[in-house]
Amino acid sequence: MANAMVIGMGGVGSVIAQKLHEYDCVDRIICADRDTVFAEQLSKRTPNNRFVVVKADAMDVKGTTALIKEHKVKVTCNAAVCATNHSVLTACAEAGSHYLDMAADIYAPPGARRTSKNSFDTEIEAFNEIFEEKKLAGILCMGMDPGAVNVFARWAMDRLDTATSIRVLDADNAEVKGYRFAVLFSPETFFEELGAVPYFVKNGKVTAGKPLESEFEWIRFPEPIGLQPTYAVAHEEGVSLGIYPPFVQKGVRYSVFKYSVSDKVVHLSKSLALLDLDTWKKVKVDGVEVSPVRVATHALPKPAQLGPTVDGYSCVGTEVRGTLGRRRVEYFIYTMDNHRDCYEKYGYSLTLVQTGIPPALTARLLIEGKIKERGVMMPEALQPDELMTHFSHEGLPIFVEKRETERI
Numbered sequence: 001m002a003n004a005m006v007i008g009m010g011g012v013g014s015v016i017a018q019k020l021h022e023y024d025c026v027d028r029i030i031c032a033d034r035d036t037v038f039a040e041q042l043s044k045r046t047p048n049n050r051f052v053v054v055k056a057d058a059m060d061v062k063g064t065t066a067l068i069k070e071h072k073v074k075v076t077c078n079a080a081v082c083a084t085n086h087s088v089l090t091a092c093a094e095a096g097s098h099y100l101d102m103a104a105d106i107y108a109p110p111g112a113r114r115t116s117k118n119s120f121d122t123e124i125e126a127f128n129e130i131f132e133e134k135k136l137a138g139i140l141c142m143g144m145d146p147g148a149v150n151v152f153a154r155w156a157m158d159r160l161d162t163a164t165s166i167r168v169l170d171a172d173n174a175e176v177k178g179y180r181f182a183v184l185f186s187p188e189t190f191f192e193e194l195g196a197v198p199y200f201v202k203n204g205k206v207t208a209g210k211p212l213e214s215e216f217e218w219i220r221f222p223e224p225i226g227l228q229p230t231y232a233v234a235h236e237e238g239v240s241l242g243i244y245p246p247f248v249q250k251g252v253r254y255s256v257f258k259y260s261v262s263d264k265v266v267h268l269s270k271s272l273a274l275l276d277l278d279t280w281k282k283v284k285v286d287g288v289e290v291s292p293v294r295v296a297t298h299a300l301p302k303p304a305q306l307g308p309t310v311d312g313y314s315c316v317g318t319e320v321r322g323t324l325g326r327r328r329v330e331y332f333i334y335t336m337d338n339h340r341d342c343y344e345k346y347g348y349s350l351t352l353v354q355t356g357i358p359p360a361l362t363a364r365l366l367i368e369g370k371i372k373e374r375g376v377m378m379p380e381a382l383q384p385d386e387l388m389t390h391f392s393h394e395g396l397p398i399f400v401e402k403r404e405t406e407r408i
Contacts, residue, residue, distance in 0.1 A: 002367045005030035005073040005097075007058045007088060008080030009039040011185070011303040012102060012143070015348050015356025016077050016363075017042060019394070021050060023364045030071050032056035032064075033080075058084035061091050068095035075100065075363040079356075081186075083280065085118045086126070089138060089376070093130050098366045099376075100359045102143035103189065106196040106234050109206045120236050120378060128376040138376035142362050144335075144354040145170055145257065145316050146237040148396065150379035151358075151387050152318035152333035153241050158384065160329060162251040163322030166241045171221045171228045171260035172351075174312035174339050179301055181268075184310065184351035187297035188280070194269040195278035196234035200256040201242025211273065212266050215256055221315045222336055222399075228260035235259075240378045247380070251322070272296055303352060307343035314339065314350050317399075324404075332401040335391070346395070357396045361387065 002025065006017045009031050017039070020029045030052045031039035039053045056067055058080040068076060068091060078088045078101040085101055092099040104123060105116040116122065120140050131138045141147055149168045157163055176182040183190045198209040209215060215232035232238065235257035241247060242255030261269075272278040277296040282289045317334025335354065342350035358379075365371045370386050391398045 001025060001027040002074035003028045003030065003071050004075045004077065004363055004367070005032060005068065005071065006077045006079055007032045007056065007064070007084070008078065009033040009036065009042070010079065011348060011352040012355045013077070013079035014038050014042050015346070015352050016079055016360045017051065018046070018346070019357060019360035020363060021046060025364060025367045026050070028052050028071065030054060030067070030073060032058075032067065059087050061087050061094075064088060064091035065095045068092065068097045073097045075366050077101075077359050077363055079359075081188075082118050085123060089123060089127050092136065092138070093127060093134065096134060096136065098136055098363075099131075099138040100142050100362055101140055102147065102355060102359060104141055104236050106192065107199050107236055107239050108197070109199065112208065120240060124376045124378075132375040135374050137366060137371060137374050139362060139382070140376065140378055141236045141240075142359045142379050143356075144358060146235060146240070147355075147379055148335070148358045148387075148391065149316060149318045150237050150241060151382065151384045153247075153320055154380045154382065155384040155388050156318065156320035156331040156333060157247055157250060157322075159324070159331070160250065160320070160322035161324050163247065163320055164251055165254040165321045166247070166252060167255070167319045168235070168237050168241070168257045168317070169219060169221070169230065169319060169334075170258070170316045171219070171225050171230070172312065172314045173225050174310050174314065176306060177309045177311070179309070182301050182306055182309075183297075183303065184306060184349055185303050185355065187300045188293045191269055191272055191278045191293060191297065192280065193234050194261070194265070195273040198232040198234045198238065200232050200238045200254075201252075202254055204248070204253045206239055206243065212261065212269060215258065217258065219258065219260075221260075222334070225313055225315050230258040230260050232256050233259040233261075236378070241380060244378070244380050303349060307347065307349045310339040310343065310349055312339050313337070314354065316354065326406060328405040330403045334399055335396050336399065337397060353395065357391070357394050358387075361390055361394050365390075
């Protein structure tokens with residue numbers, strides 16, 4: 001048995017901690033946050049629990065390092081905002097803990113703007129060597145999308161001779177009752193993504209698009225979601241899958257993340273961008289420094305509070321097109337579930353559960369020694385079969401559609 005730690009006990013962090021508590025291979029789960037209210041609630045409603053609730057600041061490298069060492073943490077799941085990634089990676093490297101997170105900073109190619117030290121490529125560059133030396137795994141962006149969808153891509157690519165394109169597709173027909181407007185995951189991250197320049201790979205090159213304009217396409221998702229308008233949106237996997245060397249060697253020339261976005265959300269997002277209210281970069285207002293995106297979203301309900309108010313379905317998947325022998329083959333691997341059913345089963349919204357299950361499962365497989373890869377990497381670098389075998393059993397139902405065209 002081993003100890004695991006979750007830093008950031010919001011909705012996703014709470015799901016991760018709850019899932020870790022189900023695993024016999026995990027002894028204690030350290031639930032760390034600057035505000036421990038959600039961790040304490042989880043602890044109180046879980047009988048005979050193995051949670052240890054502590055106050056911690058993910059930006060405090062020394063404090064986090066000491067916490068990992070004190071509790072002999074084998075795997076650290078960083079569920080705080082991506083601005084903390086560099087700090088927690090540093091602490092894990094110093095203290096000897098495997099590392100997982102769910103997202104990185106918005107990607108931009110070198111030279112496009114000053115590259116953040118929390119973007120996935122700079123994190124790999126900065127930490128891969130030291131994690132390899134210490135025989136540690138740092139698995140970045142291991143939520144749902146990015147995360148499980150990257151594993152879907154690798155699973156499909158391993159079954160093809162060649163491939164040309166990878167599209168990650170996300171759609172939701174959820175309705176939230178009782179609120180004029182609500183976002184099912186971090187609203188700050190949501191509007192930051194929609195307002196950011198979407199980068200994707202086209203004709204083998206990283207390409208910049210226009211927010212909520214580029215790569216517009218109507219896509220038919222499985223029923224009952226159906227036909228949805230989609231746009232290229234800034235997401236790590238939209239780039240990482242198209243530049244991953246083994247995929248490029250198989251012929252991939254196009255990769256993109258596409259999100260279904262309603263007209264209402266498009267107009268709202270563009271309005272926030274026009275007013276520069278979709279950024280974390282702090283400004284001074286009446287002598288006080290604030291992040292505009294925090295101000296714009298402060299009155300929205302917390303995602304962890306939305307579970308009982310949401311109805312509808314979510315579908316997230318990866319489409320890979322390629323060839324096998326003389327046949328053209330297209331895989332669509334996806335997860336799809338009902339918001340209401342998910343809340344009644346787990347006590348959290350489907351969006352939070354979809355995001356929390358992959359890192360919890362990955363942490364378990366690291367503890368059990370079933371993930372052998374070491375260094376800092378994106379999820380497509382992992383051997384996918386062990387993860388794919390367990391996703392559905394863990395509560396993430398997986399479906400595979402395979403279409404073939406054979407030349408006679």
